[in-house]
Amino acid sequence: MAGDKKISMAVIRRLPRYFRYLYDLIRLDIRRISSKELSERMDITASQIRQDLNCFGGFGQQGYGYNVQSLYDEIGRILGVERRFSCALFGAGNMGNALANYENFQNRGFDITVIFDSAADKVGTAIHGIPVLHVDGMESFLKSKHVDIAILTVPNRAMPDITARVVKAGVKGIWNFSPTDLKLGEGIVVENVHLSDSLMVLGYRLMEQLREDAARRK
Amino acid sequence: MAGDKKISMAVIRRLPRYFRYLYDLIRLDIRRISSKELSERMDITASQIRQDLNCFGGFGQQGYGYNVQSLYDEIGRILGVERRFSCALFGAGNMGNALANYENFQNRGFDITVIFDSAADKVGTAIHGIPVLHVDGMESFLKSKHVDIAILTVPNRAMPDITARVVKAGVKGIWNFSPTDLKLGEGIVVENVHLSDSLMVLGYRLMEQLREDAARRK
DNA sequence: TAGATTGTTAATCGATTAACAATC
DNA sequence: TAGATTGTTAATCGATTAACAATC
Known part of the structure; x- marks a missing residue:
């Protein structure tokens, strides 16, 4: 439902990413997409996609999925790309x-x-x-x-x-x-x-990765 | 305990922030700090600070708090600031x-x-x-x-x-x-x-804020 | 010793995932 | 109609907060 209840930051921070992926789909001339297909491309669960989108309204259609262009437009509207x-x-x-x-x-x-x-x-x-x-x-x-x-x-x-x-x-x-x-x-x-x-986190994760690699080689 | 169990990303992403705050404390010549005081400065709970630090080891001392310099050194070591x-x-x-x-x-x-x-x-x-x-x-x-x-x-x-x-x-x-x-x-x-x-999230949150301001003025 | 504050366990909260009835 | 896939509720998982015994 497009209610006025507070949307969590976790959801908001994912919106620009959806926006980017949908733009890519448009350029690939893909007209419709299911939460399942999108989940595979984006590497998140289909459940999460449906939950996220339903924070703002029912943009999909049962048995069909989502229209790429109109979903792109909706998310653009939510993110307010038209205001200056x-x-x-x-x-x-x-x-x-x-x-x-x-x-x-x-x-x-x-x-x-x-x-x-x-x-x-x-x-x-x-x-x-x-x-x-x-x-x-x-x-x-x-x-x-x-x-x-x-x-x-x-x-x-x-x-x-x-x-x-x-x-x-x-x-x-x-x-x-x-x-x-x-x-x-x-x-x-x-x-x-x-x-x-951000760079320090990269450094930490890299050290962790190198430790894992070393452990695996043993 | 300084075990080898996987540290969550949520914790890791907070480490650089601890590191910055501790550096500020050193420059202010503050030698020791309790999780309570630090929590007020950083605007997170004292509980979270103690939980976070205990992922890596017991750096504090009951009844005293944490030694700023040595905690700074420890977090630097965890983040690996000495490696290149x-x-x-x-x-x-x-x-x-x-x-x-x-x-x-x-x-x-x-x-x-x-x-x-x-x-x-x-x-x-x-x-x-x-x-x-x-x-x-x-x-x-x-x-x-x-x-x-x-x-x-x-x-x-x-x-x-x-x-x-x-x-x-x-x-x-x-x-x-x-x-x-x-x-x-x-x-x-x-x-x-x-x-x-990041900029689009700022835009979203700003619109949200302006809506709230407008609602309050009514 | 008494007071302070940690380390740590338990409780709560929120976010993610699973399941499925509704419906296109 | 049958099949597909959503919207949505319920279950699970993980992260945060609260509580308190341990101990400096």
């Missing part, structure tokens, strides 16, 4: 550069409208056509342009100041690339991309 | 550039020893002192230099070819920045960084 968010990128370093140049965010409804930095040689330039302004002037820009999301790629030491200021200026979402964990009040949504954490 | 992995970076685009310039991976024991690309204007140059070689020659390099990890920042269309080749050349871990989900055999460890997925 205005984003400000903080930090014009290497990661900031990479994100500013990444076309894909546009397609997903995220417009990076400004980049803030404090380095004199960067302020006044543009990256991928996006103007780089001095961070001192963020408040008036964020408020007047109604920026929804701050993308943070600033050094750790700058984090407390920057986060406090963007939140005060009305930003509601933060995409955080710094290792700092943000402690913010209610009503601010934070999504972390902790690259070092 | 040899990494090859594929793709000298914006993301590749950002990763090549990121000092922090070195500190965590990951050495990027080579960058592979196919663009004539990039091959033969160096990024952050790391040589950019043509991707055609990857096999001999990967094998002779015993590369452990491939960091993939290549376009989607190049993924099937590149992954097949790095695995064949003996790479055991993949840090994947492309939206492609890798389907690999047993024994290859893959850690994904799906930036678009």
Whole structure:
């Protein structure tokens, strides 16, 4: 049922993955798919797929399965790909550069409208056509342009100041690339991309794997 | 007990976070901490902290708590920060550039020893002192230099070819920045960084938040 | 010793999987 | 109609939280 009951984060985090797989199916010109077939492609159980989708509504048809295009559209709608968010990128370093140049965010409804930095040689330039302004002037820009999301790629030491200021200026979402964990009040949504954490987990799992390989060889 | 029973991924993914918080405590010159105090800082339950740590051994002391430095050392050891992995970076685009310039991976024991690309204007140059070689020659390099990890920042269309080749050349871990989900055999460890997925989840949660805000205002 | 806090077992909660009646 | 496959309920599994005896 498409009720209003709270959807669990576990389900939400799987939605973009469904979205990607369905897009692939469309490109392969596959028109319909059963939870069974999809489960084999995605390597999750058919049960989970049906449970997940039924959090949002009955998108399938008994005896038939799911129409690929309409399921894709539905999940896109749930993820809100048609709405647009205005984003400000903080930090014009290497990661900031990479994100500013990444076309894909546009397609997903995220417009990076400004980049803030404090380095004199960067302020006044543009990256991928996006103007780089001095961070001192963020408040008036964020408020007047109604920026929804701050993308943070600033050094750790700058984090407390920057986060406090963007939140005060009305930003509601933060995409955080710094290792700092943000402690913010209610009503601010934070999504972390902790690259070092991810790499360390890879390292742990790799060591574990190598230990297993060694044990098997014995 | 420091047994050999399989540690769950949920626990492993929390380890880098403990590691970061303990490092912060060291810098604050805090010598000991109880699970209660740490739980308040990290916003998780004290019970969970004690359960997590006890997967690996009894690091604390009744009536005292945990010694910050030695707990930091223990978790570092579990995460294997002292071992070194040899990494090859594929793709000298914006993301590749950002990763090549990121000092922090070195500190965590990951050495990027080579960058592979196919663009004539990039091959033969160096990024952050790391040589950019043509991707055609990857096999001999990967094998002779015993590369452990491939960091993939290549376009989607190049993924099937590149992954097949790095695995064949003996790479055991993949840090994947492309939206492609890798389907690999047993024994290859893959850690994904799906930036678009993360951003879409942020978008979903933000819409949800805005709906709640609107409901509250009524 | 008394107080504090761990290590660990038991209880609870939530997420995943299995089963099957409903229905296309 | 018969076969297929969903939507949904029930069972299982695993992770989190609570409780408390052990012990510093």
